[in-house]
Amino acid sequence: MVDLKGQYQKLKNQIDETIKEVIDSTAFIKGPAVTRFQQHLADYLQVKHVIACGNGTDALQLALMALELKPGDEVITTSFTFIATAEVIALLRLTPVLVDVLPGTYNIDPEAIKKAITPRTRAIIPVHLFGQTADMQEIMDIAMQNDLFVIEDTAQALGADFTHPLTGKKQKAGTIGTIGCTSFFPSKNLGAYGDGGAVFTNDDLLAERLHMLANHGMKIRYHHDYVGINSRLDTLQAAILDVKLPHLDEYAAARQKAAAFYNQAFADCHKIKTPQKASFTTHVYHQYTLVLDESVNREPLMKFLAERGIASAIYYPVPLHLQKAYRNKRYSEGDFPVTENLCRSVVSLPIHTELTPEIQEVITGAVLEFIHKN
Numbered sequence: 001m002v003d004l005k006g007q008y009q010k011l012k013n014q015i016d017e018t019i020k021e022v023i024d025s026t027a028f029i030k031g032p033a034v035t036r037f038q039q040h041l042a043d044y045l046q047v048k049h050v051i052a053c054g055n056g057t058d059a060l061q062l063a064l065m066a067l068e069l070k071p072g073d074e075v076i077t078t079s080f081t082f083i084a085t086a087e088v089i090a091l092l093r094l095t096p097v098l099v100d101v102l103p104g105t106y107n108i109d110p111e112a113i114k115k116a117i118t119p120r121t122r123a124i125i126p127v128h129l130f131g132q133t134a135d136m137q138e139i140m141d142i143a144m145q146n147d148l149f150v151i152e153d154t155a156q157a158l159g160a161d162f163t164h165p166l167t168g169k170k171q172k173a174g175t176i177g178t179i180g181c182t183s184f185f186p187s188k189n190l191g192a193y194g195d196g197g198a199v200f201t202n203d204d205l206l207a208e209r210l211h212m213l214a215n216h217g218m219k220i221r222y223h224h225d226y227v228g229i230n231s232r233l234d235t236l237q238a239a240i241l242d243v244k245l246p247h248l249d250e251y252a253a254a255r256q257k258a259a260a261f262y263n264q265a266f267a268d269c270h271k272i273k274t275p276q277k278a279s280f281t282t283h284v285y286h287q288y289t290l291v292l293d294e295s296v297n298r299e300p301l302m303k304f305l306a307e308r309g310i311a312s313a314i315y316y317p318v319p320l321h322l323q324k325a326y327r328n329k330r331y332s333e334g335d336f337p338v339t340e341n342l343c344r345s346v347v348s349l350p351i352h353t354e355l356t357p358e359i360q361e362v363i364t365g366a367v368l369e370f371i372h373k374n
């Protein structure tokens with residue numbers, strides 16, 4: 001699905017150099033590269049504070065901890081996402097309240113959020129799924145009217161731009177709500193060579209609390225003001241990410257070009273729905289996800305592709321409300337028809353910075369061959 005080796009080859013000299021520097025310095029924990037990378041990412045995002053941490057899941061957990069929510073408080077999020085989004089809510093003994101998504105963009109449905117609000121609701125976690133932002137105008141309006149926090153899960157949309165439809169103000173995904181969270185998992189838009197994550201905010205007080213929470217709740221060594229966690233970005237990872245950050249937009253452009261190729265190739269095939277982009281956001285195509293017509297059998301298609309050496313994947317096969325660990329009397333099958341239908345019919349094709357038209361020709365040719373034959 002991605003070509004990390006090809007991407008590395010292009011920056012090999014710089015990356016090898018920076019790794020060597022960190023090893024020579026032996027500043028493996030909280031070295032200068034971490035502060036430098038945080039500053040560079042903050043400049044890129046035009047956000048006041050970036051706090052690096054161990055991974056994207058920790059980033060979400062830290063965000064919820066910093067907002068000092070109480071057990072039983074309700075947090076609204078989407079049922080069509082990676083498990084981490086809801087997992088941290090449940091781990092903190094908060095109540096995940098899941099809602100359906102929009103059929104066009106697969107992002108959280110603002111109308112469904114409105115209906116799910118109760119007196120116990122404290123926060124909304126929109127996920128900017130597959131590389132485009134959720135409807136942040138609607139979501140921020142709902143949050144304002146109901147006095148709710150907004151935590152943006154931008155693990156898949158780092159680098160995407162949201163433009164407010166009324167004011168025209170352009171903001172980076174993850175910098176619009178109260179706190180933004182991202183992941184540097186190797187296959188993400190900005191991938192480390194191991195785990196990594198970060199939290200962003202424009203709020204000085206929250207930033208200080210986030211720094212402390214990620215560091216055992218302390219500001220002064222061995223003086224612990226909060227019950228915190230240990231969640232750090234390795235100096236090595238920060239140094240590598242700092243080399244890759246200036247290429248983030250160019251990586252997005254490469255994926256956008258690949259997505260345009262796929263869109264064109266599938267334009268006349270009525271059994272395939274290509275991704276739809278909302279007007280208020282750019283799409284950085286963390287994933288390129290098709291929705292197949294009922295008449296197309298997904299598993300045989302994936303097998304057909306695999307036999308030709310073509311990767312494909314299902315993001316996500318089971319909605320969160322039907323996961324064993326998250327099933328409860330609140331939900332049953334049929335509650336979120338859009339999400340459930342997507343789980344049955346989506347398939348993602350390889351999308352990354354190293355795709356060539358020749359490779360894409362083979363991929364699209366194979367997909368169309370299967371569809372026409374069956």
Ligand SMILES: *Cc1c(COP(=O)(O)O)cnc(C)c1O
Binds near residue numbers: 082084156196
């Ligand atoms: C990858 C991902 C995460 C978690 O990131 P990790 O770094 O793997 O912990 C959270 N939310 C979404 C939507 C993701 O895609």
